Amino acid sequence: xxxxxxxxxxxxxxxxxxxxxxxxxxxxxxxxxxxxxxxxxxxxxxxxxxxxxxxxxxxxxxxxxxxxxxxxxxxxxxxxxxxxxxxxxxxxxxxxxxxxxxxxxxxxxxxxxxxxxxxxxxxxxxxxxxxxxxxxxxxxxxxxxxxxxxxxxxxxxxxxxxxxxxxxxxxxxxxxxxxxxxxxxxxxxxxxxxxxxxxxxxxxxxxxxxxxxxxxxxxxxxxxxxxxxxxxxxxxxxxxxxxxxxxxxxxxxxxxxxxxxxxxxxxxxxxxxxxxxxxxxxxxxxxxxxxxxxxxxxxxxxxxxxxxxxxxxxxxxxxxxxxxxxxxxxxxxxxxxxxxxxxxxxxxxxxxxxxxxxxxxxxxxxxxxxxxxxxxxxxxxxxxxxxxxxxxxxxxxxxxxxxxxxxxxxxxxxxxxxxxxxxxxxxxxxxxxxxxxxxxxxxxxxxxxxxxxxxxxxxxxxxxxxx
Numbered sequence: 324x325x326x327x328x329x330x331x332x333x334x335x336x337x338x339x340x341x342x343x344x345x346x347x348x349x350x351x352x353x354x355x356x357x358x359x360x361x362x363x364x365x366x367x368x369x370x371x372x373x374x375x376x377x378x379x380x381x382x383x384x385x386x387x388x389x390x391x392x393x394x395x396x397x398x399x400x401x402x403x404x405x406x407x408x409x410x411x412x413x414x415x416x417x418x419x420x421x422x423x424x425x426x427x428x429x430x431x432x433x434x435x436x437x438x439x440x441x442x443x444x445x446x447x448x449x450x451x452x453x454x455x456x457x458x459x460x461x462x463x464x465x466x467x468x469x470x471x472x473x474x475x476x477x478x479x480x481x482x483x484x485x486x487x488x489x490x491x492x493x494x495x496x497x498x499x500x501x502x503x504x505x506x507x508x509x510x511x512x513x514x515x516x517x518x519x520x521x522x523x524x525x526x527x528x529x530x531x532x533x534x535x536x537x538x539x540x541x542x543x544x545x546x547x548x549x550x551x552x553x554x555x556x557x558x559x560x561x562x563x564x565x566x567x568x569x570x571x572x573x574x575x576x577x578x579x580x581x582x583x584x585x586x587x588x589x590x591x592x593x594x595x596x597x598x599x600x601x602x603x604x605x606x607x608x609x610x611x612x613x614x615x616x617x618x619x620x621x622x623x624x625x626x627x628x629x630x631x632x633x634x635x636x637x638x639x640x641x642x643x644x645x646x647x648x649x650x651x652x653x654x655x656x657x658x659x660x661x662x663x664x665x666x667x668x669x670x671x672x673x674x675x676x677x678x679x680x681x682x683x684x685x686x687x688x689x690x691x692x693x694x695x696x697x698x699x700x701x702x703x704x705x706x707x708x709x710x711x712x713x714x715x716x717x718x719x720x721x722x723x724x725x726x727x728x729x730x731x732x733x734x735x736x737x738x739x740x741x742x743x744x745x746x747x748x749x750x751x752x753x754x755x756x757x758x759x760x761x762x763x764x765x766x767x768x769x770x771x772x773x774x775x776x777x778x779x780x781x782x783x784x785x786x787x788x789x790x
Contacts, residue, residue: 349456349457349458350458350484350486351436351458351459351460351484351486351487351488351728352436352458354436354728354729354730355729355730356726356729356730356731357729358729359380359381359382360381360382360436360437360460360725360728360729361381361382361384361434361435361436361437362375362378362381362382362383362384362435362436362437362438362439362725363383363384363385363386363387363419363428363432363435363437363438363439364383364385364386364387364438364439364440364441365387365388365425365428365438365439365440365441365442365446365450366387366388366440366441366442366443366446366464367386367387367388367391367394367416367441368388368390368393368394368397368565369397369441369565369566370441370464370492371388371439371441371442371464372394372397372398372412374439374441374462374464374492374721375412375415375439376408376409376411376412377718377721377722378439378721378722378725379411379412379415381725383415383416383418383419384419384420384432384434384435385419385420385421385422385428385432385435386416386419386420386421386422387421387422387423387424387425387428388421388423389423389544389545389546389548389549390541390543390544390545390549390564390565391421391543392541392542392543392544393543393544393565394416398412398413420432423545423548424545424548425446425450425453426453426787429453429454429457429459435454435457435459436459436460436728437459437460437461437462437488437724437725437728438450438454438459438460438461438462439461439462439721440454440461440462440463440464441464441492442464442551443549443564443568443569443574443575444466444468444469444568444569444574444575444576444580445469445551445552445553445573445574445575446551446552447463447464447466447467447468447469447473448467448468448469448470448473448474448476448477448790449551449552449784449788449789449790450463451463451468451477452476452477452480452790455477455480455481455484455487455489456480458484458487459487460487460488460489460724460728461487461488461489461490462489462490462491462492462721462724463489463490463491463492464491464492465491465492465493465580465581465583465584465585465745466576466580466581466583466584466745466748466749467491467584467738467741467742467745468742468745468749469576469749469782470749470779470780470781470782471746471749471750471753471768471780471781472768472780472781472782472790473781473790474742474745474746474749475742475746475768476790477489477738477742478738478739478742481737481738481739482739488724488727488728488734488737489734489737489738489741490720490723490724490727490734490735490736490737490741491584491736491738491741491744491745492584492720493584493585493588493720493736493741494585494688494717494718494720495585495588495589495687495688495689495690495717496588496592496720496735496736497713497715497716497717497719497720497723497735497736498688498689498690498713498716498717499712499716500685500688500689500690500691500692501588501589501685501688501689501690502689502710502712503689503692503708504589504593504683504685504689504692505589505592505593505710506706506707506708506709506710507683507692507694507703507706508593508594508676508678508683509593509709510703510706511680512678512680512681512683512694512699512702512703512706513676513678513679513680513681513682513683513694513696513699514678514679514680514681515642515643515678515679516590516593516594516642516645516676516677516678516679517643517644517645517646517677517679518645518646518647518677519590519594519645519646519647519648519674519675519676519677520647520648520650520656520674520675520677521586521587521590521647521648521649521650521673521674521675522586522649522650522651522654522655522656522668522672522673523578523581523582523586523650523651523671523672523687524653524670524671524672525577525578525581525582525651525652525672526569526570526577526578526581526627526629526651526652528566528567528569528570529562529567529570529626530570530577530578530610530626530627530628530629531607531608531609531610531626531627531628531629532562532570532610532626533610533625533626534557534571534610534625534626535560535562536560537557537558537559537560538558538559538560538561539559540559544559544564546558546559546564549564550785551785551788552784552785552788552789552790553573553574553785554573554782554783554784554785555573557573569581570626570627571625571626571627572624572625572626572627572756573625575627576748576749576752577627577631577651577752577755578627578631578651578652579631579633579649579651579748579751579752580748580749580752582651582672582687583649583747583748583751584741584744584745584748585672585687585688586649586672586673586674586687587647587649587744587747587748588689588744589674589685589689590645590647590674590676591743591744591747592740592744593676594640594642594645595640595641596637596639596640596645596647597637597639597640597743597765598637598743598746598747598750598763598765599635599636599637599647599747599750599763599765600636600637600638600639600762600763600765601634601635601636601638601760601761601762601763602633602634602635602636602750602751602753602754602760602761602763603633603634603754603759603760603761604631604632604633604634604751604754604755604758605631605632605633605634606628606630606631606632606755607628607629607630607631607652608628608629609621609624609626609628610625610626610628620758624756627755628652628755629652630651630652630653630654631649631650631651631652631755632648632649632650632651632654633648633649633751633754633755634646634647634648635647635648635649635747635750635751639765649751653670655668655670656668656675659675659677659682661682661695661696662682662695663695666684666693666695668684669686669687671686671687672686672687673685673686673687674689680696680699681694681695681696681697681699682694682695682696683695688717690717711732711733713735714726720735720736723735750763752779753770753776753779753780754776756776756779757770757773757775757776757779759773759776760772761773761776768780
């Protein structure tokens, strides 16, 4: 699945941008605040449909999906009636030209200003690169990319064409509560932070299971287009598509890839620790192709373990070292001393900042921040707002992207910020696959203590779907 490099050089990975990428062939079409944006979508159902339902006031000029039967079913309730509020999306999709292969969509439609990408993870970077090289603004669902190399390639493209508006789909970054969290942490309300704990209830899909035998794909599903860049010869099985793909290593990045952009976002944003210098993942047993494994890594990694704990060390943070621990599979952090007996950690997910003056805990997306410690609420009341609020908050993330395209305001989560956040998440998956503690040189973009692990910083692509 991964290219068998022993290491990646600075030029080969960090320099995969300006040194080696061709300049974008087209410039973005200038737009004014009164213009409608010509939007396309790749992955029109599921989360893509949720996102696009907020963009029906724009011109939806093309859609791309591998299974339109599933797209239309997703607009219906259990009684096969159209879901409330989906009328405009149904009509827009009905009018727009439909494609099953985004390569053909980009080659055919020359009127696309912006594209929203909500595919399984393994498509993100390939689709985004094609769009950006054509001068098309991109909104890419989280995780931004499948590998470290892909993220750095996209960041290089964004820097080459600063007129492109890029956004990662981590809507909590636009939320009012999350922005207040940043202000409170940066304002020193809980003092110096040296430890953070982050947890999620994911996975809510099968993991730690054996790969199933292939079956016939349902009528209407373009399975080869769904596989796209994934360089595996896996036949179709409903355990992969349309929802459970996150747990399978060729297609998704597991629980960390799903929720890391929502949860790691706030400590990375507030503390600005840079990239991690050491990463180690502990986990439940692996699953092999046909049997379950315990502590030994199988020869072919197909399914992520059911639960894992990833330890990050940020040794170059300006304010001193930071230890951040990620828990998934429903595992919660140990209860700290002085934690109120009547206060519970949300089992669905959350973040706990440990400071020298107290603690701050919040739910997923930065919601419901709670200060823990004497006098902290009074101290918080003195911290002024310093970050702009996004119109619509969490629900306004998509329209913020549109307004930024039209030059009306700044985009909430551009690739300049999103790529390092995504790289931190992906490095947790690298440590999981390597099954060993890793020392990371961020400047060189390589692992220094385990040459074999560098293979997981990149990957091979199926012919015709190369990055």
